[in-house]
Amino acid sequence: MGAVIWNAMEVAEEARENCNSDIPSSSLSVETSLPLPEMKPRIIGLCKDLFVKWSHLDDSHFSVETISGGITNLQSKQSLKFIPAVLKVSATDDNGNDVSITVRLYGPNTEYVVNRQRELQAIRYLSAAGFGAKLLGVFGNGMVQSFINARTLTPLDMRKPKLAAEIARQLHKFHQVEIPDSKEPQLWNDIFKFFDKASILKFDDSANQRKYETISFEEVHDAVVELKDLTDLLNAPVVFGHNDLLSGNLMLNDDEEKLYFIDFEYGSYSYRGYDIGNHFNEYAGFDCDYNLYPDKDEQYHFIRHYLQPDKPQEVSDKDLEVLYIEANTFMLASHLYWALWGLIQAKMSPIDFDYLGYFFLRYNEYKKQKEACLSLARSYLAGSGTG
Template sequence: MPDGELDALLDRIPVLQGVRREVTDLDGGLTNRNVRVTTPDHDLVVRIFRGDAEQLGIDRDAEHHNSLAAAEAGVGAPVVDYRPDLGVLVIGYLLGQTLENASFRDAAVVARAADACRRLHAGPRFRGDFDMFRRQAAYRRTVEEQGYRLFTGYDDHADAWRRVRAALAVQAGPTVPCNNDLLAGNFVDDGERIWLIDYEYSGNNDPCFELGNTATECDLEPEQVEALTVAYVGRPVRHLLARVRLQSLVSEYGWSLWGAIQAGASGLDFDFHAWGQERFDKAARTFTSPIFDHLLEEVVRDD
């Protein structure tokens, strides 16, 4: 979007009309353009929607509702305005450092990240549910129907995928409000507490998916995954650790298709196919590893 169009868009947002403002693009945002807008009275982030929301399974009204709920839970940024007619969501800018994968080497950061997830999960119920098994099936149909390029060998793991779904159903607990997309850049650390941003894929889900998705998106080592799980639960629980690790696999296999769809549909200068391939390769290694059967046995335990 050229600067002139951006200025015209910002002029249509009431809180930004007729005031002096400084606009800075923020990093990240493959399905949004995020700009920081500073005025004499406000420090805001304007999220400008882009991408095919229908193909990617994004509900912008739910994103708005769930962003409000996350703010009420004390873990999300305040919501200032929502203009679906303009394709924007306006939220408060959070002071702090966005995490990097290496940040999780610090035990204090891991503890704050687990606390942030607990606060979100204990907060108001979200609008809509998130089930990666249903989403994966929808993404797979989209890839087939649109003729997008699929990763070689993807469907070879269909039987193993069904085994994972069956195993996770055995001790499935109640769902909780989850972000479902906690890559490192969606954690904002002010040094005392961590805030969670970006709720476009949010929905009520298994809390272990939240931890497992974080584990794979942030490239956590096995001992870091265990530390995050223990920090969240409060004590070591073998079947829950197995559940988190299996949900990492679920995240990888499901989200890889997001990359396949974006590779075929997006006009952005980004290698979405490589992004998806990386996640599929992770999943394939687990599906074919001796650890796979062990995790299926551990996750149905009663401890």
Template structure:
């Protein structure tokens, strides 16, 4: 048994009901903030989420994550929460046995109706204990980046006027907030053959439904036609102002998560090129800020059709 494996057993042994039992530990791939350990024990299988240093710079509140994870489980789409050890930075959830989605799965278009149904179920569930607003998170991330001298992409600050125009367009008609995951990339969707589960609630909070849809569209690299399909499946009808709002939220998510990548590039211990990840987001955001559709989207988002 390697040293890292022994270390993970030391971590798992902090959980009272697992200590002293015979269990196997497997480190799951895919996470970029937490380490996720699949633990097979005599009573079943669970996932131990291990918080990593630097999460405070990313505005992650693990108490909110725990509360919201419990609420998502009550809504019927989140993994049941088995334990929470805040002092040890551990949360234990039930292992969901199913196929983890990829971007290609979502781009195939075969699952968008089911995904929309799962998102709607989460949004109809118990309200979360925290709020999420990319208009507040993006400047908070920017303050961290600038104060600590982290890398900032060329022209990044030049787009502040466009961000303000989006904010003003959205303010014409405020939308209610609902409990949102806010990080629905493909890897946080698991299909067990009967339903789709939505996992990982580090960035969860009450937010506009169109942010959830726009962020998912952006993260998976869906087409504009697929964004129409996703929003229509969620709403039950196609409304241009809702699509425009989702698309602009997708733009804001790319712009904000760019800074998340800059912070992770500086502080994360994961073997991952966070700067390349951030620049891919940023390049797509720039193309939309500078693109021919920007003014039209602002008009549509402020409309009522």
């Protein structure tokens, strides 16, 4: 698995050099399998180690509570095993001021699917552009960020016209951020890395091994190659994408009507259509009800506000069609990406979640949508003289 491992400890040690020169780092780690009462003193000790101003405070000055988590970071709606992933730590300083921060613990073995170095590199620039929380510190298996006073959206929230328009406007702005890195899109590199690892797994559980052996990896590989070849013809603009814009990574302060994008674990240079198509897939929610995938009118509403945030009604029919084609072709790539991700997680993750079943959910939806989406793209390319 060496080619896909991004070591969290090395990231913590190198963060000062490669991300922010003034970001404190700690070699400490926090065991994620501990129950919250046993985790609290370790979290407090970590905060004292990271922040000099808190080092002398008594533990009574601190409170620790669980906020939330995602499938990668230890929780989901369907998970039976609760392990804190994102925690709010509040402290009262010597002047009686309350200060809150967020401590985020990486899911066990997520270095197999997440490039933490790439994530930390991006956070600095995304934060400066107004996205997400400010990075305050890094440690052996996580990071500390400023606390965002907002609620997490639900899948149903995302499709509300007003919020959908705001997400689109914010995504337009997000895609303008320049990250000092290679501008080469990483989507297909990551998918092929996932494929290489997912195709050689062995499961200890015999039932899981039998399910795994029903997968035709030759078929999956052909699907990836075919889709890559087709999307290459679209010449989709390359942007730094969030690439995981599900409801759990969107927060809203209702009083201020301020929307936040958070968690840039899967952020990389990619294609604008992939980020949008992946977001549309997330309308299905944790239950993967793809009947909730947005219809053409809903997609056009989103695309208008993405392409021209200030004058959405002035978007041309041609520009609407181009991005509609992009999104609904790269939507298929999203299914392949997360299907292969699910296989690796099925082997590596200790989280009580049916990742193997998740592979089949995503791959079967890819197969269900494939013919219509590829035909749409090929017809467009033939009409434009590209195909």
